[in-house]
Amino acid sequence: MMTLLTSLTLAEARDGLRAKKFSARELADAHLASMEKARGLNAYVLETPARALEMAKASDARIASGKAGPLEGIPLGIKDLFCTENIRTTACSKILGNFIPPYESTVTSQLWRDGAVLLGKLNNDEFAMGSSNETSHFGPVISPWRRKGSNAPLVPGGSSGGSASAVAAELCLGATGTDTGGSIRQPAAFTGIVGMKPTYGRCSRWGIVAFASSLDQAGPFARTVRDTAILMRSMAGHDPKDSTSADIAVPDYEKAIGKSVKGMKIGIPREYRIEGMPDEIDKPWEAGREWLKAAGAGIVDISLPHTKYALPAYYIVAPAEASSNLARYDGVRYGLREQGRDIIDMYEKTRASGFGHEVTRRVLIGTYVLSAGYYDAYYLRAQKVRTLIKKDFEDAFNQGVDAILTPATPSAAFAIGEKSSGDPTEMYLNDIFTVTVNMAGLPGIAVPAGLDHNGLPLGLQLIGKPFGEEELFSLGSVIEQAAGRFQPRDKWWAV
């Protein structure tokens, strides 16, 4: 019974709860038990069983009185980048120490408003800077997936690695993530689940630890497209506390599931066929085209000519904003403080001790590109590139394209340690298909499409028009229907 409950989809669990087939308490218990067994994955950095049971109890009461919210009793994991009231929030950085926020992020408060149950805080790359979840101060997250015939631990992707691993390993029914350059879509693809990065401004950034403000966007993870759509509806919405939040009504995204895609035009960008791309990546992409065609969509080749500049420009804009956003971690008001001779010494010791290598690297890069004499050559030029990338997409959409189909990642998941010890740019290449979407502020969804020769999942990415999340859910469910769902073999982590 317990195992069965964790294997339900979010939609099934919701319906089961309403039909009183099981209680929110039972559902929470089942997940807490799985979490305990799966601690070896290191997906959760903080389990909150007391809070979970308290919330589940309240959910059961609301269900009994017929006042159930859209997510009533649904147990979720929350990326540790979201501030949660009276619950430690660290962004998986030593510098935040045991920081306990006296406030709740807008996105999570909306989830609780709708009845969801908090299971705990999920691991991520420190300040969301990474593509493998290896930069976390709490150590790397292990994917529930393994290569055929190997027990080598694999990365779940990053930065939302804990979210992806927990959802794939059935340690929650859904999770929140944040995506600055691919941090939801890449880990979703690596772990065979669904992840959406919404349009910039769709979800409030208030109460989410900032990495790069003009690129950061919260989004959901779940095991099906429908489940992702259900979560999306609760997470989205205008927030007057975030000046960049969009005042646009939130549709019932679930209604987009199964909706016909007949007559929709899908663009295939030729620039995403990168040199040396393995056949394995091309194959699901080709399959995706056929599936959508079979569903009645038209396939057209398009060009996004500035794609090749996206990654270098991203690695200027994101660190620049990060260098400024992370200035507040100075040891003065909260978090870590290393004593020093004077204030400057205290700053230097605190920040040197509190930030990990990757964060330090990006703060240094960001500080450099904003410095007098370099600003025009780097930051300003990167912003110009960003405008051109945005225009590439606008041109495609103006030609009648409704969505764009690309691979989600240039490879399947890799082993822990495989890419984290050498040249950092090798790790950055993971984001090659995803960063353009953040640079343009567009919505993107990663949907599992097949397995590689090692039996590891590969994902496809659909990119939509601004606020075109519904189209992405419709198209994503077509791919899901055709490709089927993928689960890691046996539950080796749960023994």
Added chain:
Amino acid sequence: MATADNSKRIKGQTGEWEVVIGMEVHAQVTSEAKLFSGASTAFGGAPNSHVSLVDAAMPGMLPVINRRCVEQAVRTGLGLRAQINLKSVFDRKNYFYPDLPQGYQISQFKSPVVGEGKVVVDMPDGESIEVGIERLHLEQDAGKSVHDRHPTMSGVDLNRSGVALMEIVSKPDIRSSEEAKAYVSKLRSILRYLGTCDGNMEEGSLRADVNVSVRKPGDALGTRCEIKNVNSIRFIGQAVEYEARRQIEILEEGGKIVQETRLFDANKGETRSMRSKEEAHDYRYFPDPDLLPLEFDQNFVDSIAASLPELPDEKKLRLMKEGGLSAYDAGILVNERETADYFEEVAKGRDAKVAANFVINELFGRLNKEGKAISSSPVSSSQTGAILDLIAEGTISGKIAKDLFEVVWTEGGDPRAIVEKRGMKQVTDPGAIEKVIDDIIAKNPAKVEEAKAKPKALGWFVGETMKATGGKASPQVVNELLKKKLEL
């Protein structure tokens, strides 16, 4: 740009020098809440009692612009007759300091909300100079470091952190310490008229960074030094004087001015080096990605323009034109909005010149003596008006009016009732006065002779008559009678 006349120049060993001054005035915006948070801007709260999560830069907090502060900036821009920019951008100015929680100040760098404007400054000698405004932008104030609460540690008070400031940058159009002081006074007056800054320099609501350089007349601009955070008009004058002479001395000895930031030490009356250009921060300005560009339409500007009060320049002209006041008197009266309001209430339906004289000489004189502001004057405008009415109708003399004013000042009450009760009415009945005069003439034959020879000695008789009548005799009647009796 104002041209310097010779009188403003400073004489050095090698000839005359011209001082060139530009100012950056930081004026705290009058608003209930801070620029990007809902926390109170009230002065004098317990440390860290007016701090929101945004002001303390807690993780994940975001700024949201306070519309009221934008209105105030636009209102000020209109009052400075300046260009209002319908689109402007907030930037981050990055530097580390304990009282700067975010690690950056949100300011406007490349695109300020207000562009070029001008301020007309009246000098005491009657000359008017025009000082160009380069720009006005909105920015956050920082908190305050507190060093006297603990033997080895410093504290931080964030009550001011995030309070809205307007930085008003002038062009280098100012040519003397007197002009510098007059410019800030005028600016302060305009801000107070507009209600956009209370101008309270003791509380730090208004402070100036003063840029000073010197040159030989006709030469290109010299290297400037910036004197930071001067917080009184008197100190601005002292700082400019000291700094100009310091620079002249260096140049005359063959030295060079080093561009640097300096502090004014009010105790010693001198400026001293704070940091050189080389040590200057690289602020790494870039547009704040948490905020959209600040945009509003012309209607917004027009509705603010429609609600602007009469400003000191216009008010002064009107008082001169309508009330026949001198430029000097009108200038004194319009300097402070409260003063002008007081005067206008007194002058309403009365002789403006008489009212101006009384207000400037009696009221201001007394207020200055006590160090009181007009807002806390014990004599109200209606009481002053009543005193003027008693003079005008001949019930009291100008001299008695002074005594009456003193009574009202210390004891309060209705001036007319006081006059009645204390018998302060002047005696205008010629018969009564005549008797007194006859008596004085009879007793002082020598003085009569003197007065006949030297009519100026009449004053003595006037004085004696007034003394004998307890000051209540109408001076006009006394003069007439004396002239007749002494056959002058």
